[in-house]
Structures are given as C-alpha cells and as structure tokens.
Amino acid sequence: MTDTGTAGIRAVNPKVAIRLIYVAAMFLVAMDATIVNVALLAICKELAVSPAEAGTVNIGYLVAVALTLPLAGWLGDRFGGKRVLLSAIIVFTAASVCCGLAWSLDGLILFRVIQGAAGGLIAPVGMALLFRAFPPEERARLSRSLVLPIAVAPAVGPIIGGFFVDTLSWRWCFYINVPICALAIALGLLALKGNERQPASQLDFVGLLLSAPGFAMLIYALSQGSIRGWGSPEIVVTGLLGVMFMIAMIVISLRTPAPLLQLRLMSERLYRTAGLIALCTSAGLLGMLYVFPLMYQDLFGASAFHTGLTTFPEALGLMAASQCMPWSVQKLGVRRVITIALLCAMAVFGALCLVQADTNPWLVRALLLIGGFTLGHSVGAVQLLAFAQVEPPRMGQATMLFQVQNRLGSALGVAVIGSVLAAGMTGSPAGAAAGVGLSAGPAALGYQAALLAAAAFLALAWGLALTLREADTAGVLARRSQGPAAAAEAAKRAKAPPVSS
Template identity: 50%
Template sequence: MSAWLNPRKVMCIVYVAAMFVVAMDATVLNVALQTISQELNVPPAASGILNVGYLVSLAIVLPMAGWLGDKWGTKRTFLLALTIFTTASAMCSFAQNLTTLTIFRVIQGIGGGLLTPVGMAMLFRTFPPEERAKVSRSLILPIAIAPAVGPIVSGMLVEHFSWRWIFYVNLPIGIPAILFGLFWLKENKQPNVGKLDVPGFLLSAPGLALVMYALIQGPIHGWSSPAVWVSGTIGIILLAALVKVELSVKQPLLDLRLLGNRLFRTTGLVSMCASAGLLGMLYVFPLMYQNALNASALDTGLTTFPEAIGLMIASQLVPWTYPRLGPKRVMVIGFVVTALIFVTLSMVDANTNPWFIRGLLFSVGIFLGQTVGSVQIAAFATIPPASMGRATTWFAMQSRLGPAMGLAILSGTLAFIGTSTVNAVGQVEPNLMAYRVALLVAAGFLLLGACIAMLIRDSDAAATIRKPVKPREAKEKPVAAEG
C-alpha cells in the first residue's frame, strides 16, 4: 500500500479530484439558474449574481494564492482551499434565499481561487520538466470532462431531484480528496518568502475583480452602463498602478519580472488566445444550435460533448507529438486546423447532418487539446521551483482573463449585429449571420494565438522535450562509456 501511494501518485489523485469539482462547478449552475429563481421567488436576471459573486471573489484571492502556498505550505493551503470549497458547496445546498446562497457562492469562489494556482505549483514541483508531458495524460480529466459533464449532470439533477443536488455532488469527491491528501500528501514550504506585499494585494485584488466584473456584466447590461464602464475604468487604473508598484518591490505579490522570461511570457499569451477562442465557441455555438437552428437543449448538449472526448484523446497524443514535433509546431498546427474547423462550423445550417457537426467538435478537442496540453507543459519549463508559486498564480490569472475577454468580445459581436431580424413579411426570426460572424471572431482568436506561437523557440523548452533517464540507464551509461 505504501509503495503504491508514492508522493507523485498521491499528488495526481488529489489534484485531479480537486480540479474536477472546481471545473464542473463553473458550468453546473447555468442550467439550474431558472429553477433556482422560481423556487427562491426572485427574477431570473437577479440569479445572475450567483455567477458574478463566484467569479469576482475568485479573482480577489487569486493574486495572493502563490504567496500563501509558499508561506504556509502548499499542502496546508491546498487542503484548506479544498475544505472551504467543499464546505461552501454543502452550505449552498441548504440556502433558503438568494442572499445566503450568494454568500456561500462567494465563499466557494474563495476556495476555488486558491485551489488552481496552488495545485499547479504543487504539481510542477513534484514532476520535473522532462516528465510533464507524460503526466499530462491523467491531468486532462478535469479540463476535458468536468466542464462538459456539468450541464448534463445539472439538467438531470434539476429535472429528477432538486437544484440543491448540483451542490451535493461536490461532497463525494471533495471529502475523500481532503482526507486522502491530509494523510498522504507531502508538505512543501519555500524559504525566504518574505512578508505579504500589502500594496500589491490592495491594488491587484480589487483591480482584477473590477475588470472581471466589467467583462462579465458588459455583455448583459451594455458597455455604456455606468456600473460597467466605471468599474472597468477603475479596475484598469488600479492594475496600471500595480505594475509600477510591483516593479519597485523586492518580493512582489505578483512577480512581473517573470514576464521577462520569453517562454513563460509567450505561452501565457498563447494560453489566453486558446481559452478565449475555445470557450467563446462553446458559448456561441450552443446558442446558434438552439436559437437559430431550433435544436433542443439535450441535442445541443449531446452534440457538443464529443469535444470533451476529443480533448481526452488529445491528452494521450501529447506525450507522443510534443517531443517529436516540438511545442511550437504542435501549437501552430493545432491553432490553424481548429480555426478552419470554426470557419466550417459557422457555415452549418438546419440541414447539416448532426454527426458531421459532432465530428467537427470532436476534431476541435483533438487539435486544440494538444495545443492546450503543450502550453501547460512548456510554460513552466524554465521556471525554477522557488518561483513556481508566483508563476502559477500569474498563469491562473491569465487563464481567467482569457475566457472573460473572449466571452465579452463575442457577446458584444452578437449584440452589435443582433441575434434576431425581421423578414420580408414582418415576422421576427433568428439572425443566423450574427452567430456565424461571432464564430469567425472566435477563429480569429486562434489565428492570433498561432501568430504568437510562432515566436516560441523549442530550444527554450528543451528540458520538457528530452526523455527522462531511467535509473537503470543512468547506471549503465558509465559502463558504456568505458567500453
């Protein structure tokens, strides 16, 4: 038993379990919002605060996640965050009104905001660069399956049980992961972490939260809404001030000097383009399929699900393609092919064979999945272990901003063109062109990512490309040299 529970396997099990519940929680609530509104006797628009509160609270704690992990220990911080998230899930299920449900969702966001960067730091400190391509096979599960399973699970639970069950489902995964990690996860603390960079926190937390709020609410309330443009403007001013402050601090909360690392800087931008394009497409296409092509919600979910299957298969291909083609080629090919698939998706209509569409979405998972996997492997290739906590924090912030920016731009595209039009006889009908243009914009994000990926040098990521040396091979090398 002790041999099986080596630190690396324990790390993978706890990380996958924690990331699965967090990733699923990001999509599981959307389907249930209408039911929650009806049961709690609030207008449907008011229930949107549940997602806004979650994402904003997540953004507030993100900047200090790396420092907390280094100061308190990654095991302690990670398990504390998972406990907060799981406990808040249980409390959400007992909420009797929108106010208490929102409070518990905010607490959930605090746990979720700490989990991702601290978990990534633990992961990349556990596995050296040359082994990260191989381990990516098991770590794709929360990225690929959880977001796709979320709406399906939510729909089934809401229809057959209650919306409260969408929070119960986190408990059978979260509680065992906490106990498992408590007994077998290894602690890691970094020396000379220093004190909390208070000015950095006071600028980054509200700055990021206000920008996220503006990006989320802009498409809903309009960019001319005072609440949207005022919060966005203040957030940008705070983040601009943050840059000046952090560059003058010896041990900054957000180490902007990491952006001097060419590979880390470039892969971060590539990641933002990939997430903006992929999640933008997964937002626009289901709307088009339901509203413009008259598919049911169930058919839409089943049609988009092959993308998650493609992602899983891609995770098995990355350890083979990554060292042979190099990260640059994998990313560029993945971006260009996926952009062409998005263009093809923009041309489908009500007469298109559903299996052809499913095949296209499956291919999206195959090609873009390899790009995403390669980015995660290459990004931290030249980051030393001591800087890993702050590097994963910065990377997690970019990963949150990418989808928010993508959804804001694509939502704005739909609003600008208009999702409905009046035909020749005066009847209102869906405007398919708006969705098609939005999908082309999503393809544009991917082509931008391909251009940025061209700047990557495979030599910078050489540590992740070479094969790990097995103990037996290491012993045999001196003998072979003498012969």
C-alpha cells in the same frame, strides 16, 4: 474508514496522490462555473426571484475566484502548499453544502462567494505542487491529468446540472461536490508528503489591495458588459476602476522587491510567449463554447440537454488529445504540435460557421471532436513549455500568474465574442422556432461573426507560436529523453544567444 482502507491510501505514491487530488478538486471548481447555468430557472421558481437576480449566483462565484487568485502564490509559499490546498478544498466542500441548504437568494450568493474564494486558491496552489513534484522530464505525462479539469468539466457541467434539475433538485448541483471532495481531503491528509514551505517574503499588502479588487472588477466588467451593455454606467465605472487598479498594481509591483504578483517573470521570453498563447487559446475556446450552444438552441430550436450532448464530443476530443500529446510532442516537437494544432482548430471553427438546421448532427459532433482533439494538443504543449525553465522556488508564483492570464483570457473571449454577437444581431432571430438555417436573418450573421471572432483569437495564438524558437522546444525534449546531464546542457544552449552564421 477501515484500517485496510487507511493503509491503502498511505501506500499511494505521493505523485499519484497530488495528481488525483488536483484533478478532482479542479474538476469540481471548473464544473461549478457552468453546472448552475441550467439550474437558474429552477432556482428562480423555488426562491421566488427574477432571472436577472439569480444571475448574481454565477457572477458572485466568478468574482470571488478572481479576488483570491492573486493571493494564492504567497499563501502557498508562506504556509505550505499541502496545508493551503487542503484547507481550500475543505472550505469549498463546506460552502457547497451550505449552497445546497440555502434558504434564500442572499444566502445562496453568500455561500457561492465563499465557494469561489476557496476555488480561486485551488488551481495555482495545486498546480505548483504538481510541477514541484514532477521534474521537467516527467511533465509531459501530466497533460493527461491537466486537460481533464480544464476541458471536460465545463462541458459536463450543463449535462449533469440538467440531469439533477430534471430528476432530483437543483440543490444536488452542489451536493455532488461533497463525496468527491471528501475523498480528495482524505487522500491528501494520508498520502501527501509533509507541508513543505518555500521562501516567502512579507505579504505585499499594497499589491493585494490593488490586484484583488482590480482583477475582480475587470472580470466582472468583461463578463457582464455584453449582457448589461458596454455603455451602462455600471460597466463603464467598474471597468475603468478595474483598469486603473491593475495599471497601478503593475507600476508598483515592478518597483517592489518582493511583489504579490511576480510580473518580472514576464521578462522571460519563453514563459511570456507561452502565457500569451494560452491566454488567446483560452479566449477562443471559451468563446466558442459560449456562442455555439446559444446558436444551436436559438437558431435550430434544440433543447438545452440535446445541445449539451451535441457539444460534449469537444470534451472527448480534449481527453483523447491528453493521451496522445506526449507522443506527438516527442515525434514532432513542441513548436510544431502547437502551430499545427492551432491551424486545424481554426479550420474547425470556420466550418462551424457553416452549420445549418439540416446539417447532420453527427457531422457537428465530429467537428467538435476534432476541434477538441487539436486544441487539447495545443493546451497541453503550451503548459509543458511554460514551466520548462521555471525553478522550483518560483513555481508557485509562476503557476499563479499563468492562472491569472487564463482567467483574463476566458473573460476576454466571452466579452469580445459576446459583443460581436450582440452587434451582429440587429433583430430577433426570425424563423428560429421553425428551425431555419444560417442564411436567414441578422441573427445568423451575428452567430457567424462571433464564431469567426473565436477563430481570430486562435489565429493570434498561432502567430505568437510562430515566434517560438527551436532552441526553446529542443531544451524541453532533451530534458524528457536524455536525462539530467543533457537537460542541463540543453537548457544552457537554449538560454544562450543565437550564433550568427
């Protein structure tokens, strides 16, 4: 790198730097969860393995993310967010190179596990750095950054993966990470401030030994149950063990002065409600993104690449929402933005049930664009609300717990909606090859029921949003528009008990 380039990076505002680093790293982590999906067949052919064996490539990644996620908050506080974040990105980059060079399925799975373990640290540690760098009155602008990796990356993953498989090689699905990660590492080393640490107690080994395997087994059971069968011994045993580990972790954490997972944060009503809304929204959104592309290919005979292009407007809607959300919150208030957005998204999901083989593709794209635009408002406003009353020393634990809930929500959505789909499809989709509409066969009813189940998750999130109080959201807006003194007074009023008339 030239002296001019180095000087330019050093001149970057640290707030701008952490936004760029977080968006770039999280974009790759989120994209890597989906980019390999369309490359599995090519991997099978080159490495001479069956599709069932190749599926472990994605499972290993998701389980590894779940294993390290509970440890992220403590590591960031103990060793400093900058050091942990950049170390995780470096490991993620090295593992990506090794995945591209993998000579066997076992090697590929091993490197994917390492990649996922590093990715599990990036989200909560990076988000904690973000919210420590930006005071509450400036956080509404962060929605423009946060929605990009959350919404766009999973949508573009299959498109980019399909392009690489068709034109180059499946190995480029991993090599694409290297230049972006390299820029993020350089920017972090030269532009981020010193490695500030937060007060951290001794590591809660009991909590780690319970939460890491418990969370990983639960994610595995939820993500694979509809594929392998909920009654299979593998899923039953793994799921029960995961639940037992998690229950034990919750009981012990509530009795431990400094637990690995600060579950006491859930006693704060605003944080708890925002987290549950985010969980249900994530379940509905990821469930819809799972089932609708399947329906579009299975019933209507669309190609994988064409389906990816058809569903991509949902990501464009989320991007547009990230630009409009701060203005919408200022004009309508956080509570109204969330409730209106969820209602509109439910209507869109309902309309997707009516899509048929002869439906104009541009109408489908318009529906997905509107769905992304409305859900983007909800996602951004909920994130703004969740951390509005969290103090900086607890931000690492708060963001990590929030990420855990989102992961569980995503897995829960795919599990429930996949099970509804499987239960509704009592036979193979007759006429699928001929492109018949949704009125034909039990498969169509299964897809309809699955999309309605996704809408039901949004309905649950909407019901939770109705429990928000105006005092909660008024405090957030006051911080943004009236300055520190008014913010302190608004926060005090928001925490005070309501005065009876």
